[in-house]
Amino acid sequence: MGERKSIVFIVDDDVAVSESIKWLVESVGLAARSYGSGRAFLAGYEPSQPGCLVTDMRMPEMSGLELQERLSRRGVDLPVIVMTAYGDVTTAVRAMKKGAVDFVEKPFNEQNMLDLIHDCLKADIERRGRDVERGRVRVQFGRLSAREREVMRLIVDGKSNKEVARLLDIVPKTVETHRSQVMDKMAAATFADLVRMAHTCL
Amino acid sequence: MQPGVIGEAPMSAVLLASILLRLCGVIAAVVLLKRQRDWRLGFLVVLIALMATRQILTMSHHFGLGISFDANLDELPGLIVSVLTLMSVFYIGRTLDDQKRAGSAFRSGQEFMRRLIDALPAHVSYVNAKQQYQLVNKQYEKTFSRPRAQIEGRHVRDVMGPELYAAARDGIDGALSGRTVRMDLNLKRPGREDLVLDASYVPDKDASGAVNGFFLLAADVTDRKRAEEALRQSEQRFRDYTDVASDWFWELGPDMEISFIAERVAHHTGIPANEYLGKIRFEMGGYVVEPDALGRHRRDMDRRQPFRNFRYAKRSRDGGLRHFRTSGKPVYTDGGVFIGYRGVTSDITHEVETESRRRQAEQRLLHAIDVLPVAFTLYDSDDRLVTCNRVYRQSHGSGEVPAEAGMPFKDLVDAYVAAGGLGDNEKIVEDWRTARLNRRIKPEQGQQYRLGNGRWVEISDYILDDDSVITIGLDITKRRTAEEKGSVHESELTQVLRRSTMGEMAAMLAHELNQPLTAMLNYSSGAIHRLKSDRLDRGELLPVLQEIHNQAERAEDVLKRVAAFLRPHGRHDGVCGRTRVTDVVEAVSVMAGAELRAKQIEFKPSVPPDLPPIMASRIEMEQVLLNIVRNAIEAMQDSANGERVLKVNAACDRDDGIRIDVIDSGPGLDPSIADRVFEPFATTKSNGLGMGFAISKRIVDGLGGRLWIRESGSDGLCVSLNLPTAEVR
Numbered sequence: 065m066g067e068r069k070s071i072v073f074i075v076d077d078d079v080a081v082s083e084s085i086k087w088l089v090e091s092v093g094l095a096a097r098s099y100g101s102g103r104a105f106l107a108g109y110e111p112s113q114p115g116c117l118v119t120d121m122r123m124p125e126m127s128g129l130e131l132q133e134r135l136s137r138r139g140v141d142l143p144v145i146v147m148t149a150y151g152d153v154t155t156a157v158r159a160m161k162k163g164a165v166d167f168v169e170k171p172f173n174e175q176n177m178l179d180l181i182h183d184c185l186k187a188d189i190e191r192r193g194r195d196v197e198r199g200r201v202r203v204q205f206g207r208l209s210a211r212e213r214e215v216m217r218l219i220v221d222g223k224s225n226k227e228v229a230r231l232l233d234i235v236p237k238t239v240e241t242h243r244s245q246v247m248d249k250m251a252a253a254t255f256a257d258l259v260r261m262a263h264t265c266l
Numbered sequence: 267m268q269p270g271v272i273g274e275a276p277m278s279a280v281l282l283a284s285i286l287l288r289l290c291g292v293i294a295a296v297v298l299l300k301r302q303r304d305w306r307l308g309f310l311v312v313l314i315a316l317m318a319t320r321q322i323l324t325m326s327h328h329f330g331l332g333i334s335f336d337a338n339l340d341e342l343p344g345l346i347v348s349v350l351t352l353m354s355v356f357y358i359g360r361t362l363d364d365q366k367r368a369g370s371a372f373r374s375g376q377e378f379m380r381r382l383i384d385a386l387p388a389h390v391s392y393v394n395a396k397q398q399y400q401l402v403n404k405q406y407e408k409t410f411s412r413p414r415a416q417i418e419g420r421h422v423r424d425v426m427g428p429e430l431y432a433a434a435r436d437g438i439d440g441a442l443s444g445r446t447v448r449m450d451l452n453l454k455r456p457g458r459e460d461l462v463l464d465a466s467y468v469p470d471k472d473a474s475g476a477v478n479g480f481f482l483l484a485a486d487v488t489d490r491k492r493a494e495e496a497l498r499q500s501e502q503r504f505r506d507y508t509d510v511a512s513d514w515f516w517e518l519g520p521d522m523e524i525s526f527i528a529e530r531v532a533h534h535t536g537i538p539a540n541e542y543l544g545k546i547r548f549e550m551g552g553y554v555v556e557p558d559a560l561g562r563h564r565r566d567m568d569r570r571q572p573f574r575n576f577r578y579a580k581r582s583r584d585g586g587l588r589h590f591r592t593s594g595k596p597v598y599t600d601g602g603v604f605i606g607y608r609g610v611t612s613d614i615t616h617e618v619e620t621e622s623r624r625r626q627a628e629q630r631l632l633h634a635i636d637v638l639p640v641a642f643t644l645y646d647s648d649d650r651l652v653t654c655n656r657v658y659r660q661s662h663g664s665g666e667v668p669a670e671a672g673m674p675f676k677d678l679v680d681a682y683v684a685a686g687g688l689g690d691n692e693k694i695v696e697d698w699r700t701a702r703l704n705r706r707i708k709p710e711q712g713q714q715y716r717l718g719n720g721r722w723v724e725i726s727d728y729i730l731d732d733d734s735v736i737t738i739g740l741d742i743t744k745r746r747t748a749e750e751k752g753s754v755h756e757s758e759l760t761q762v763l764r765r766s767t768m769g770e771m772a773a774m775l776a777h778e779l780n781q782p783l784t785a786m787l788n789y790s791s792g793a794i795h796r797l798k799s800d801r802l803d804r805g806e807l808l809p810v811l812q813e814i815h816n817q818a819e820r821a822e823d824v825l826k827r828v829a830a831f832l833r834p835h836g837r838h839d840g841v842c843g844r845t846r847v848t849d850v851v852e853a854v855s856v857m858a859g860a861e862l863r864a865k866q867i868e869f870k871p872s873v874p875p876d877l878p879p880i881m882a883s884r885i886e887m888e889q890v891l892l893n894i895v896r897n898a899i900e901a902m903q904d905s906a907n908g909e910r911v912l913k914v915n916a917a918c919d920r921d922d923g924i925r926i927d928v929i930d931s932g933p934g935l936d937p938s939i940a941d942r943v944f945e946p947f948a949t950t951k952s953n954g955l956g957m958g959f960a961i962s963k964r965i966v967d968g969l970g971g972r973l974w975i976r977e978s979g980s981d982g983l984c985v986s987l988n989l990p991t992a993e994v995r
Contacts, residue, residue, distance in 0.1 A: 087789055087793075
């Protein structure tokens with residue numbers, strides 16, 4: 065997490081536009097790559113690369129929406145910012161329903177655009193972070209014994225040690241032991257952490 | 267005789283008489299021999315001579331000179347023999363004479379018979395039971411070209427030849443079995459005319475009824491047959507004519523009753539011919555004849571006068587009215603006795619009906635012309651008035667022009683001018699009249715006048731095929747007024763189209779401007795950020811500024827195009843001029859270019875370089891075409907079709923002027939507005955006014971062209987327009 069630097073991918077058939085956005089994005093210290101078409105972008109993109117996609121709506125061969133659809137068909141959740149021309153409202157609405165993230169009408173306020181890009185990058189990183197966290201929790205949960213999983217399920221349900229002991233027909237002392245084992249193995253600092261993790265794995 | 271008396275006794279008178287008788291007998295026999303030239307009579311001569319000699323010897327032996335008249339009974343038998351001998355000679359002579367006379371008579375009779383039958387102009391022969399010619403006449407020699415001797419005695423078949431024999435067989439066999447047969451025989455003679463013989467075979471029966479042979483009499487009837495054939499053919503020809511003619515013949519008897527009428531009459535009247543016989547014409551009922559005409563007709567016939575083409579009508583049995591025309595002439599015998607009428611009748615229903623229809627049509631046409639709201643006149647090739655209508659007669663305001671058929675064109679115009687109908691256009695009228703009279707007429711080139719009553723007319727002349735002339739005067743006062751207002755209206759319409767087109771173009775132009783503006787903003791913002799954070803490399807800045815400059819120029823280009831669209835070439839809107847289609851298409855391709863690219867539509871214009879210019883306002887044409895192109899683009903935008911092609915084909919058609927087809931590959935015409943595309947506010951677009959097609963059509967119509975839409979099969983929609991070329995106008 066955070067080891068790989070996020071990249072802003074810019075796709076526009078108008079080289080002036082894509083290059084200028086790259087210039088703008090780089091001016092605030094972000095990495096950017098520009099492509100002349102959706103196809104060129106898809107050929108070079110590696111899904112594990114964090115970042116966001118800024119694409120024009122109207123392009124020959126493959127429109128911005130088609131590009132977004134292809135990405136989502138590949139299971140790539142890269143945030144997409146679609147630049148539209150004046151009057152493309154209906155198209156934008158259609159695209160929105162299909163799950164594209166943001167729309168920017170050209171010409172755009174560069175600060176808004178940069179803010180949007182920042183938001184997207186952050187969201188992407190967070191999502192990727194969540195993905196990593198989720199993976200880690202699952203691994204830890206796998207290490208629990210069957211009895212420990214039962215105990216964990218019951219305590220995150222809000223049951224007291226006594227109740228758990230009665231339900232599982234064991235002594236409260238043993239419940240205590242299991243509970244500290246669970247907290248340990250799941251690397252949960254607080255009970256609240258454990259509850260959050262339980263959402264992921266249970 | 268007694269030996270004692272010989273030489274001694276006087277001559278006995280009886281003996282002497284006997285000798286004389288016998289000598290007479292010799293002489294008679296010799297005469298007979300000579301006459302009859304029959305050597306057998308020689309015996310008779312010798313016999314009688316010997317008898318005479320014997321008596322003479324007896325006398326010389328017994329008697330001396332002197333004559334004794336004593337009765338000597340001994341000598342009496344000799345005398346009797348002598349008398350009998352002489353009588354016998356005479357008898358024989360007589361018999362032979364009779365015989366000879368009878369033979370000669372027979373011979374001459376037979377000769378006569380033969381001459382008779384030879385003289386007959388027919389073949390006469392007698393054939394025996396063995397079918398051999400016994401007797402033939404000279405005609406046979408001629409016919410069979412051989413002497414009689416080679417015919418008589420021969421078999422019939424050998425003479426006639428097998429063919430003719432076969433034909434004659436009936437006659438021959440019939441006659442030989444006892445019947446008389448009469449038949450025609452066709453005698454073919456190679457190289458010569460065929461003969462037709464009327465042959466009679468008559469059996470020759472004896473008393474017991476047995477047939478010994480037959481007589482044949484065959485007369486040459488070739489000429490008669492030919493005449494009969496000619497007559498028959500002539501009659502047949504007459505019958506044929508009668509049968510095939512639409513007319514039919516009839517004959518009336520002396521009392522005017524119908525004595526003959528061709529069968530054909532039934533075909534036309536439905537009444538069989540035999541029902542007519544014996545009836546009097548026009549007394550059969552069902553006739554529709556004008557009484558006067560019928561009276562005249564009857565008087566003519568009472569006076570035995572020929573008549574021609576008398577017309578009448580008659581109700582046929584099915585109730586329909588048929589029209590007829592009949593002609594006839596009286597017939598007299600050689601002696602001048604009237605024996606009736608003979609004539610022919612035709613069914614003229616079709617002609618009468620056609621004529622009536624033609625007259626009706628003509629009448630209708632005249633009525634139509636009369637109510638036409640234009641002044642119509644038709645002059646014949648000599649420029650004399652044939653007909654004119656009400657509007658023309660009333661067209662000069664102060665009463666009717668005395669327009670009568672036959673009036674010369676020149677006089678009519680003079681009358682018109684005199685009545686003040688043509689106002690103060692004397693010079694023009696004079697020119698027109700001269701041109702008209704010299705047939706220098708340019709059709710469709712109307713001459714416009716302001717009449718005395720202040721109204722405007724347009725007068726056009728048209729020469730017809732038969733060199734007659736139609737002159738049409740059209741009251742164009744309203745049109746003139748409307749045109750003055752109309753030009754204003756037209757430009758208003760154009761403005762509406764302009765605004766609607768511009769409104770729709772604005773979106774496109776915005777996109778066009780967005781690109782460079784976006785790039786400029788990004789470049790400048792990026793540069794500002796770098797400057798602020800002091801991360802700017804000088805070398806980096808120059809190309810960026812250059813790019814900003816480029817993009818500003820790009821935006822300027824776009825704006826120039828907008829300006830060009832708004833005020834093209836400094837000309838006023840709606841001014842017609844020679845406009846090149848290729849310029850229009852070029853301008854439209856520029857104006858729609860961005861949208862075409864954005865929608866990934868391939869634009870394929872095809873304008874021949876030698877296309878003649880059209881007479882139209884360029885700006886209007888650009889708007890019309892841009893409108894059509896934009897419609898096509900939008901149609902294709904909604905289409906799922908993979909290929910998006912927009913074709914603009916221009917071509918020159920000899921008859922239609924310039925034709926421009928705009929063919930898209932969209933889904934075609936929306937059926938919900940198919941029948942009112944050209945009406946204002948018909949649209950399937952969410953953001954259009956729906957005025958485009960309506961206004962485009964108005965503009966094209968105004969230029970004398972036509973705008974239409976059709977589905978173009980697999981291609982989607984085809985919008986076509988044609989416009990006159992500048993040359994024609």
